[in-house]
Amino acid sequence: MSAPARFDRGHTDDLMSFLAAxxxxxxxxxxxAERLEKAGFRQVAETDAWDGTHGGKYVLRGGAIVAWYVPEGAEAHTPFHIIGAHTDSPSLRVKPRPDSGAHGWRQIAVEIYGGPLLNSWLDRDLGLAGRLTLRDGSFVxxxxxxxxxxxxxxxxxLDRSVGSEGLKLDKQRHLQPVWGLGDQVRDGDLIAFLEQEAALAAGSVTGWDLMTYPVEPPAYLGRDRELVAGPRMDNLLSVHAGTAALTAVAASGAPLTRIPVLAAFDHEENGSQSDTGADGPLLGSVLERSVLARGGTFEDRARAFxxxxCLSSDTGHAVHPNYAERHDPTHHPRVNGGPILKVNVNNRYATDGSGRAVFAxxxxxxxxxxxxxVSNNSxxxxxxxxxxxxxxxGIRTVDxxxxxxxxHSVRELCGADxxxxxxxxxxxxLEG
Structure with missing residues (x-):
C-alpha cells in the first residue's frame, strides 16, 4: 500500500525559487546547505575529526555537497541509500583575462562550459554569478x-543563408558577450566592477570562477499551467528533490535501516573528473569516514558498501512532438507521466534488472x-x-x-507535476 504523498504542486513552486536563487x-x-541547516543538519569540516553521533551532517567542497543522516542505533556496517545528482549546467564561463572588445564595444571573454545549445544563449539578457577568491584564500x-x-x-x-542552411556559430568568435561601449580595453575592469558589487576592497580579489546566466525567472507555462520553463533544470531539479527527500526522512522520526545520503557533485557536464566531481574521491571518503566514525573497520565498510x-537522478529526454522519430519507437516518456528509469545495455546508464526492481x-x-x-538505436x-x-x-546504482x-538549452521545459x-x-x- 502506498503512503500519503509528502509533496505536491507547492514543491514545484519551491523548485522555481531554488532555480532562481x-x-x-x-x-x-x-x-x-541553508535548507539542511533549517532541518537540523550541521556542517562538518573535512579537516576535523568526525564523531559517530546520530543526526544530520553535511560536507561542502567547492560546488559539491554530501549530506547524510545517521539514525539512532545505526551500526558500523549499516548500508547507505544514496541520491546522486549534480550542481553544474552548461554555460558561458569567464576566462582568466576577461576584459576584451573591438570596434567600440566592450566585451567579456568567455569559454564554453559543457555542451550548451549555443543558439539558446543568443539575444538573452544575462547576469553574472559565481565565486570570488580573496587574498587570504577565503571565498565570496x-x-x-x-x-x-x-x-x-x-x-x-547580413546572413541571408541562415534560413536555408541553418545557424552556424564559431565558439571563439561568435559567443563573446557585450557589456558596454568604449574604444579602449582596460584590464581589470570586470573584477573591479564585481568588487564594488560585492562591497569588497579594491584589489582584494585574486581569483574567480564566474559564469553567465539568463536573468529571466522560471515560470509556469501553458493554458493550464501544466509546464514549467526555467534554467538549470539539468540538474538542479534533482538536487532540489533530493534535498527535500533527505530532510523529510530526517524529520519523520521513522525507524530507518539504511543511512540516507544526498551527494550533489560538480563538473558532471565535462566528465566528472575533479575533486568535486563524481569521479573524484569525495563520496567514497565521506561514506568511509562515516563508517569509521561509528567504530567500524574495513570489514564494516565493505559490508556497508x-x-x-544509489539512485543517480538526472534529467532525461521527453518525447518531442516535432522530432518523435529521434526517439525509440516503443519508449516515449511524457512530461507529467512520472519519473523515468533510464536504461542502456552498453552501460552509459547503470540500471540493470535488479536496479529496476529497487526503483519500482x-x-x-x-x-x-x-x-x-531508452535511446533510439541509431x-x-x-x-x-x-x-x-x-x-x-562498487555500489549498485540505478539511473x-x-x-x-x-x-542543455539556456531555458529548459518540464511538466509541473x-x-x-x-x-x-x-x-x-531513502526510507528503505
Missing part, C-alpha cells in the same frame, strides 16, 4: 542579477507512476554519474530522473 554551483550548494559569492551582458545575433540581412544502493518498489510505495527511457546515448558511481565505489524538453512526483519517489527510496 542558484545561478552557479556555488550558490546551489549554499542554498542546499557574487550574483549580479540584472541584465548585464548580451550575445547579439547577427542580423538576417556491498548492501548500499520505491515508486509503488510512494504511489508514483514511472516510465522507461543515436548515441548520453551518460551520467551513474556508471561512474557504480564503478568507482533515473525527470523527462524534459530542450535539455514531475518535480514533486520525483521527490515523493526519492523519499520512499
Amino acid at each position: 542558484s545561478p552557479s554551483p556555488y550558490h546551489a550548494v549554499a542554498n542546499t 559569492l557574487v550574483d549580479v542579477d540584472r541584465p548585464l551582458l548580451r550575445v547579439p545575433q547577427l542580423a538576417i540581412h 556491498a548492501a548500499s544502493v 518498489a520505491a515508486c509503488e510505495k510512494a504511489g508514483v507512476p514511472f516510465q522507461s527511457f 543515436m548515441p546515448c548520453g551518460t551520467t554519474i551513474g556508471p561512474i558511481t557504480a564503478a568507482r565505489h 533515473i530522473g525527470v523527462a524534459i524538453l530542450s535539455m 514531475d518535480p514533486f512526483l520525483l521527490a515523493n519517489a526519492l523519499t520512499a527510496f
Whole structure:
C-alpha cells in the first residue's frame, strides 16, 4: 500500500525559487546547505575529526555537497541509500583575462562550459554569478542579477543563408558577450566592477570562477499551467528533490535501516573528473569516514558498501512532438507521466534488472507512476554519474530522473507535476 504523498504542486513552486536563487554551483550548494541547516543538519569540516553521533551532517567542497543522516542505533556496517545528482549546467564561463572588445564595444571573454545549445544563449539578457577568491584564500559569492551582458545575433540581412542552411556559430568568435561601449580595453575592469558589487576592497580579489546566466525567472507555462520553463533544470531539479527527500526522512522520526545520503557533485557536464566531481574521491571518503566514525573497520565498510544502493537522478529526454522519430519507437516518456528509469545495455546508464526492481518498489510505495527511457538505436546515448558511481565505489546504482524538453538549452521545459512526483519517489527510496 502506498503512503500519503509528502509533496505536491507547492514543491514545484519551491523548485522555481531554488532555480532562481542558484545561478552557479556555488550558490546551489549554499542554498542546499541553508535548507539542511533549517532541518537540523550541521556542517562538518573535512579537516576535523568526525564523531559517530546520530543526526544530520553535511560536507561542502567547492560546488559539491554530501549530506547524510545517521539514525539512532545505526551500526558500523549499516548500508547507505544514496541520491546522486549534480550542481553544474552548461554555460558561458569567464576566462582568466576577461576584459576584451573591438570596434567600440566592450566585451567579456568567455569559454564554453559543457555542451550548451549555443543558439539558446543568443539575444538573452544575462547576469553574472559565481565565486570570488580573496587574498587570504577565503571565498565570496557574487550574483549580479540584472541584465548585464548580451550575445547579439547577427542580423538576417547580413546572413541571408541562415534560413536555408541553418545557424552556424564559431565558439571563439561568435559567443563573446557585450557589456558596454568604449574604444579602449582596460584590464581589470570586470573584477573591479564585481568588487564594488560585492562591497569588497579594491584589489582584494585574486581569483574567480564566474559564469553567465539568463536573468529571466522560471515560470509556469501553458493554458493550464501544466509546464514549467526555467534554467538549470539539468540538474538542479534533482538536487532540489533530493534535498527535500533527505530532510523529510530526517524529520519523520521513522525507524530507518539504511543511512540516507544526498551527494550533489560538480563538473558532471565535462566528465566528472575533479575533486568535486563524481569521479573524484569525495563520496567514497565521506561514506568511509562515516563508517569509521561509528567504530567500524574495513570489514564494516565493505559490508556497508556491498548492501548500499544509489539512485543517480538526472534529467532525461521527453518525447518531442516535432522530432518523435529521434526517439525509440516503443519508449516515449511524457512530461507529467512520472519519473523515468533510464536504461542502456552498453552501460552509459547503470540500471540493470535488479536496479529496476529497487526503483519500482520505491515508486509503488510512494504511489508514483514511472516510465522507461531508452535511446533510439541509431543515436548515441548520453551518460551520467551513474556508471561512474557504480564503478568507482562498487555500489549498485540505478539511473533515473525527470523527462524534459530542450535539455542543455539556456531555458529548459518540464511538466509541473514531475518535480514533486520525483521527490515523493526519492523519499520512499531513502526510507528503505
